[in-house]
Amino acid sequence: METPLEYLKKRTGDDWLIGEDSRQFTSLAEKLFLQLIQENQPKILLSEPEPIKFIASFIAAVAAGCPVFLCNPNWVKQEWQQVLDLVQPDIILGQEITTNRQQRYSPIPYPQSPIPNSIMIPTGGSSGKIRFAIHTWETLMNSVQGFRKYFQLTQVNSFCVLPLYHVSGLMQFMRSFTSGGKFLIKPFKALEAGEKCNIEASEFFISLVPTQLQRLLQNPELAAWLSHFQTVLLGGAPAWRELLEQARHQNIRLAPTYGMTETASQIATLKPEEFLKGNNSSGQILPHAKVTIRSPNNEILDINNTGIITIQTNSLALGYYPETFPNNHQFQVDDIGFIDKQGDINIIGRNSNKIITGGENVFPSEIEAAIRATGLVADICIIGLPDSHWGEIVTAIYIPSDPEIYTNTLQTAIENKLSKFKRPKQWIPVKTLPRNSQGKINLEQLQKIAITNTPA
Template sequence: MDYQTSPNLPALNIPNPDNFLIAENGDLFLNIAHQRLKKLMNYYQEYGKTATILIAEPYPVIFLGTFWAGIMANCSVILANPNWGIYEWEQVFNSIGNTDLQFGNLPHIAKIDDVDNPINQRRSLFPSGSILIPTGGTSGTIKFAVHTWETLTASAIGFQQYFDKFQINSFCILPLFHVSGLMQFVRSLITGGQLVIWSGKNLEKGDYPQLDISDFFISLVPTQLHRLLYHPQTANWLSKFTTVLLGGSPPWLELLNQARQHQIRLSPTYGMTETASGVVTLKPDDFLAGNNSSGRVLPHAKVMIVDPQGQPVKSPEIGLIKIQANSLSWGHDTHINQPRLSQLVTDDLGYFDDWGYLTLVGRQGDKIITGGENVFPVEVEAAILATGMVADVCVVGIGDRHWGEVVTAVYVPHYPPVSIEILANSLGDRLSRYKHPKNWIAVDTLPRNDRGKINRKSVIQQIQN
């Protein structure tokens, strides 16, 4: 069937359909896109309006075919994690209401036909062409950033210009319902590049395709890179990529140094769901030369450092990161009736050096105030991880009558574990004494999401229960 010339359907507009999706079933992608597009157009003809659709497809190729059909039909598209539990789905439907069509694995709560059910009385009222991408950040509460195809393509074009690549080839192991995975599809699609979808778990086992990856980008979160570097063969394989993007959470110094030892062309990035992925990125040549920053601002964005009153500060003074970008979302699902965001003042703290490189310091909301001194958990965590004595760590502040808060390290020990005394002494002069944890608590695991972000509230609850 000719997918581009079906008489009653919009063109699927895939620049390189025969060579777009490799190491996967490209024909299935096109078939699913065509079938779902036909269904969406039939809905429009029957009801006289575009559908609001929810996609919770667990199989990546079916997910992408459904997503692309929704874009072509100008639907409101809501992306969902097919592995959410009932509690998460309750949050979602209490927030967005019910949808017209649903694709994938959804629990019973999302399929209730009872007209008296409160969910069914609240219809999703997002404008046609809205793309809702889930984000929980470090809060653990699911919300959606409301994007459009224009904001996503603005991000992709800015990326293309920054790296000066005509085509963007992407090797994707991140979830497609997250912005980090979805944007790899968008970049490759609109630039006529190629897309490989692969399992991150298989990659960690040393299972990767026999493919020339010298002109491919791959995106990882720090915990993934940490695990991959344990295997010399996989580390060598990573070094063949033109660029290894690293985002999702701040990397620690030892991890960056390990990547350099393997000559991995690492590219730390700073961005978020609300900005449709990265707005600041470090180029690999700068990284290999010893730069540990998050890089420079991409062409489609403007990033400033401001004080709590929103006034600019002089470099290299630390302040809150403020973002203006063509890729900025319209807001969150609860703010859909408000005008589009013109700027975003984040909770992230950082500073620019004299050469325009951004360095992240931590999050204002995570700051621990102990004995009148400010401590940022990211810095302490990096120092602890650099000792090589723990598998994972999260630093939090616990209330204390004398100190206000005490710095507390919640960690996953290596096996065999070392004593707390050895751990504490291992920090030595890596940090000022007031930043050293006063409490050390060993746990089996830490609550990280699939992008490597830690939920600090859950950690505090975990150790207080």
């Protein structure tokens, strides 16, 4: 497997960064690499907001064998304090971090890193608490190779609107950089405003989260432009059926994916041709991974039987900093799903998000999809709140698509779509929902919103 430096040398003189100075990238990476190799593999926090400097710093740090922690430049003071206490970095690359320097470090020192040449990628999950999945150049490259083999590609050209510190943006860079492909970085807000760039879209992949796709489809010109892409990868959060149907109607070559930070992006993807035929699954398992569906007793289940998803892959993270996983090639996730007779994986929802109301199991994604299909909400999230009679009550926190839409209108609209026990007993209208840039909801904040708006 080639090293970051070998790939950097290959790209020298190649004008592959569209709209940017590829030579500047190479120069920055080489200069920083020479500086870092004079140190004793310092722990690095990478919080660079400028994309070219970010990827140049990333390549230099990995090439120099430094443990590097990818950071969101927009974290607030409290989040930075949490990260600094955990990591205790030697070097911070990028913008200055605002925090209380006197309380910067925890009194309990952590080891430098349990894994040599480690790449720590942030993952907050639904709780919002920051932790870092431990990857290496090898685990990321295993993901790249599985992706290229699945799509039968020599080069991967990527139009990136997702953050580079997140696995979704980082892996787009990795695919293009190591395959000899073109790479274009554009803030999503600029794209939404109409800055599309002069590229041959049919030669490019673009990755979106469902809320981004929804917003682009609302603009006929952008929807038409999106339909020209070779593939539109969709992940980061569950997509609702109405959104998939809208994309299919626009003839967009959508590829719904299933993956996570811990697996270095997707381990299953539906090919666009299958999507356009009406398939709404997350597609086939990629060559570098294996998925089994298991019972609570860890028994492997047959096709079409719903159970707990267990993943084996050579792109799996080695742990959460500073601890490693006991088995670094098998990972049981919180998701529930099944594999159908075509070998496609179908995701039902998260086991931890399951609501048990009156003894019945309810998965929020099903209810959210039914309510979205009414067209009466702009966004929605379903959670369970404690209740002395039902155990939990199904609660809908939503943004109405029109201020004149009231609870009774929504209740009437879903009467024939959901069983009675699945229908929300509480409805809370809000102006915004606490989603991050990948479209994932912060359940901790959502619980606070629900409790604040629940009648005493």
